[in-house]
Amino acid sequence: MSEHNHHDATLWGASTTCVHAGVAPDPVHGAIMTPIFQTSTYVQPAPGQPISYDYSRGGNPTREALEGSLAGIEGAKHAISFGSGLAAVQAVVQLARPGDHVLVCDDVYGGTGRLFRRLYADYGIEFEFKDLAGTQDEIKAAIKPNTRFVWIESPTNPLLKVLDIEMIADVAHQAGAKLIVDNTFASPIFQSPLKLGADIVMHSLTKYIGGHSDIIGGALMLNDDELEEKLRFIQFAAGAVNAPLDCFLLLRSIKTLAIRMEAHQRNAFKVAEALQSMEQFNEVIYPGLSKHPQYDIAKKQMSGFSGMVSVRLNGDFQQVTRFMQSLKVFSLAESLGGVESLANHPETMTHASVPPALREQLGISANLVRLSVGIENAQDLIDDLKQAASFALKS
Numbered sequence: 001m002s003e004h005n006h007h008d009a010t011l012w013g014a015s016t017t018c019v020h021a022g023v024a025p026d027p028v029h030g031a032i033m034t035p036i037f038q039t040s041t042y043v044q045p046a047p048g049q050p051i052s053y054d055y056s057r058g059g060n061p062t063r064e065a066l067e068g069s070l071a072g073i074e075g076a077k078h079a080i081s082f083g084s085g086l087a088a089v090q091a092v093v094q095l096a097r098p099g100d101h102v103l104v105c106d107d108v109y110g111g112t113g114r115l116f117r118r119l120y121a122d123y124g125i126e127f128e129f130k131d132l133a134g135t136q137d138e139i140k141a142a143i144k145p146n147t148r149f150v151w152i153e154s155p156t157n158p159l160l161k162v163l164d165i166e167m168i169a170d171v172a173h174q175a176g177a178k179l180i181v182d183n184t185f186a187s188p189i190f191q192s193p194l195k196l197g198a199d200i201v202m203h204s205l206t207k208y209i210g211g212h213s214d215i216i217g218g219a220l221m222l223n224d225d226e227l228e229e230k231l232r233f234i235q236f237a238a239g240a241v242n243a244p245l246d247c248f249l250l251l252r253s254i255k256t257l258a259i260r261m262e263a264h265q266r267n268a269f270k271v272a273e274a275l276q277s278m279e280q281f282n283e284v285i286y287p288g289l290s291k292h293p294q295y296d297i298a299k300k301q302m303s304g305f306s307g308m309v310s311v312r313l314n315g316d317f318q319q320v321t322r323f324m325q326s327l328k329v330f331s332l333a334e335s336l337g338g339v340e341s342l343a344n345h346p347e348t349m350t351h352a353s354v355p356p357a358l359r360e361q362l363g364i365s366a367n368l369v370r371l372s373v374g375i376e377n378a379q380d381l382i383d384d385l386k387q388a389a390s391f392a393l394k395s
Helices: 003-011 014-020 061-074 085-093 110-123 136-142 165-174 225-238 244-254 257-276 295-301 317-326 356-362 378-392
Strands: 078-082 101-105 126-130 147-153 178-182 200-204 218-222 281-285 308-313 342-344 368-372
Touching: 014 061, 014 257, 061 078, 061 200, 061 218, 061 244, 078 085, 078 225, 085 110, 085 200, 085 218, 085 225, 101 110, 110 126, 136 165, 147 165, 165 178, 218 225, 257 281, 257 308, 257 378, 308 317, 317 368, 317 378
Parallel strands: 101 126, 101 147, 147 178, 178 200
Antiparallel strands: 078 218, 200 218, 281 308, 308 368, 342 368
């Protein structure tokens, strides 16, 4: 169903790819939207000879269409769609073996770190968290003879460090390791890690790709046939799949991904620039600002800077709490990437599971706030942040 469109997608611009990649009208009725195949099993014409699928854990036409679409937008040969972002992370970790070393960027989503530290470290896999925003020599020094995977995010969560994907891929490959890039913050619209040398790209589909704060999902995109076969077997054997309705909703969301990302970025730029000039904020972190420490790398490897802005308030935890509770357009909530703007306090929310000493070392402190800038009117967002900061930090 999706093969023809998938190949054409390489010649298309982002908006066309989002609308058409991986999907085709239903051949029976001509329905332009992929039907929701809400079925657990499939009738076989003869024993052990299914028409296409035998059981929906192993395959479902709605999920297959979604995977074709995900492969198209990421410019990948394969996509595997999971029931959550962490299920996708877990499938990759299940490729590791006792005695393997996994090098992880220190500033990483709290749930990823928790999965590595609390669950898989008990299986004899060594996870080492290091600052990977350094030089080539520093990254080479962090690689061990038994390093199997290098796991990075760029931009990172929540401090928005930008890591040099191409350089890290080179270092990893020279050591015989594979590079996995969590591309959730940039989205496929603004960054293509596979083209920069990554072996696997991972997304929380819950975020920008889902885009409407109503679905949990994850995906892995890759070009390597052998790796894809192993990961698909892990998914089939362990069962972390999306429901057909969620696949349908994700397909619907992807159609507007390119235009939503442009709106997120446009607003984030305006918000970041406005907050820079306000005395209530000590620091404004946004990869699109020329003063960002890795601005040159961001400009080189990203085609846009997305909608995430992190800020440090010029106040204590009580004042930061008052600031977040005083917001009217922004909502105080975990997650990100939805059409509505969200404010999150990493120390007590998304990154509460990070060991306190590491949180302190990273700078995930009481005054850090992570903003997911939505697609509302930019001036309304700026006014909201301004009023809340003025109220919370008034002397």
